Amino acid sequence: MTEKSGTEKTMPLWEVFIRSRTGLSHRHCGSLHAPDAEMALQAARDVYTRRGEGLSIWVVPSSAITASDPQDKDALFEPTASKIYRHPTFYEVPEEVGHM
Amino acid sequence: MYAQALNVAEKAHADDPELRARFQRRVDAEEKIEPNDWMPEGYRRTLVRQISQHAHSEIVGMLPEGNWITRAPSLKRKAALLAKVQDEGGHGLYLYSAAETLGVSREELVEQLLTGKAKYSSIFNYPTPSWADIGMIGWLVDGAAIMNQIPLCRCSYGPYARAMIRVCKEESFHQRQGFEIVMTLAKGSPAQKTMAQQALNRWWWPALMMFGPSDRDSQHSDQNMAWKIKRFSNDDLRQKFIDATVPQGHFLGLTFPDPELRFNEATGHWEHGPIDWSEFNRVVRGEGPCNRERLKARQKAHAEGAWVREAALAHAEKRAARKAAAKIAAE
Numbered sequence: 001m002t003e004k005s006g007t008e009k010t011m012p013l014w015e016v017f018i019r020s021r022t023g024l025s026h027r028h029c030g031s032l033h034a035p036d037a038e039m040a041l042q043a044a045r046d047v048y049t050r051r052g053e054g055l056s057i058w059v060v061p062s063s064a065i066t067a068s069d070p071q072d073k074d075a076l077f078e079p080t081a082s083k084i085y086r087h088p089t090f091y092e093v094p095e096e097v098g099h100m
Numbered sequence: 101m102y103a104q105a106l107n108v109a110e111k112a113h114a115d116d117p118e119l120r121a122r123f124q125r126r127v128d129a130e131e132k133i134e135p136n137d138w139m140p141e142g143y144r145r146t147l148v149r150q151i152s153q154h155a156h157s158e159i160v161g162m163l164p165e166g167n168w169i170t171r172a173p174s175l176k177r178k179a180a181l182l183a184k185v186q187d188e189g190g191h192g193l194y195l196y197s198a199a200e201t202l203g204v205s206r207e208e209l210v211e212q213l214l215t216g217k218a219k220y221s222s223i224f225n226y227p228t229p230s231w232a233d234i235g236m237i238g239w240l241v242d243g244a245a246i247m248n249q250i251p252l253c254r255c256s257y258g259p260y261a262r263a264m265i266r267v268c269k270e271e272s273f274h275q276r277q278g279f280e281i282v283m284t285l286a287k288g289s290p291a292q293k294t295m296a297q298q299a300l301n302r303w304w305w306p307a308l309m310m311f312g313p314s315d316r317d318s319q320h321s322d323q324n325m326a327w328k329i330k331r332f333s334n335d336d337l338r339q340k341f342i343d344a345t346v347p348q349g350h351f352l353g354l355t356f357p358d359p360e361l362r363f364n365e366a367t368g369h370w371e372h373g374p375i376d377w378s379e380f381n382r383v384v385r386g387e388g389p390c391n392r393e394r395l396k397a398r399q400k401a402h403a404e405g406a407w408v409r410e411a412a413l414a415h416a417e418k419r420a421a422r423k424a425a426a427k428i429a430a431e
Contacts, residue, residue, distance in 0.1 A: 013200075030197055031200075032193065035412045036416035046190075050183075050186065
């Protein structure tokens with residue numbers, strides 16, 4: 001093997017997001033290693049859009065993403081569980097009023 | 101996948117019983133485990149081994165089929181085979197990415213494959229002497245892979261499960277493509293039919309071995325079931341595959357190379373004769389018909405591709421330097 005340097009050091013990791021033809025927002029679909037953004041786009045096209053999966057690709061350096069800490073999960077997301085009044089199903093609409 | 105570069109996995113309290121119990125409760129509740137969540141070291145190790153072996157299998161799996169790309173019997177079949185082999189490269193990449201979320205580098209994984217330290221599916225150590233073998237790989241090998249992989253879409257480890265969903269969607273093209281090749285041969289001239297039958301004789305037993313040792317001898321099963329890495333036992337999956345595949349073969353007018361194969365009316369299952377596990381063990385040990393050839397082909401490809409990786413890096417550096425120079429000039 002002639003390769004000397006690790007991919008971690010030299011080929012950064014990129015997260016790939018694709019917007020499907022349905023017009024929804026870009027969605028994370030996977031990741032890949034590439035030397036720079038342009039080559040990451042090229043590789044993302046080859047690896048993740050072989051069957052008309054999308055009309056637009058974003059690649060983002062993985063190191064640029066700030067993620068919530070899994071330890072904080074309860075503190076962050078648990079409070080919404082008790083706020084059922086935020087859901088439309090909480091409210092009753094008289095039958096005579098019809099669909100709302 | 102999933103910004104694994106962000107947090108370094110905490111090695112502290114490696115196997116704290118409290119954390120272990122909480123982890124098991126999450127798994128039991130069908131919650132997905134994500135890269136930065138606490139997990140037992142054994143769970144991490146098992147997944148790294150399984151996902152990387154799976155990735156290696158996809159990459160090595162390109163070789164027996166690649167053998168026929170230039171000799172495919174028509175342009176249509178050539179294009180389809182090329183697309184299929186390309187998919188396998190893609191599947192390998194999805195899986196390497198999923199393995200990397202567990203804290204191993206791509207480099208380490210590739211090195212394990214090239215030095216022969218890591219295993220890959222032993223099925224790819226069988227040769228493809230005729231075009232009919234390409235049909236059998238799609239119909240039987242990819243068919244068996246689908247049986248194995250569909251339950252993996254519900255694996256407790258999120259990145260692996262998500263990668264498998266993509267893989268499974270694409271595998272169904274592979275299986276149909278293979279079945280159609282076999283069907284065309286089976287309905288063709290007597291010589292073509294013989295070719296299909298001979299290929300089935302070659303691939304049937306190795307395909308059954310793809311599900312791994314019998315439940316009586318499988319080492320990892322119980323823990324992997326509890327961790328929901330595995331959902332069905334090897335023998336259950338093998339039975340499912342046999343029940344699905346035997347009628348397809350009979351439809352084609354082919355016979356299976358197993359004199360003991362018979363349908364059990366009472367259970368509704370096809371019963372098969374004993375599997376020669378000594379052959380399986382031999383191939384896993386590295387003594388299959390093509391083990392050496394496969395490894396050599398991967399080593400050669402890696403070595404001969406080194407300049408591409410180097411050139412890509414040099415190109416990126418050059419572009420970055422130009423950009424920086426232009427910025428300085430503009431200021």
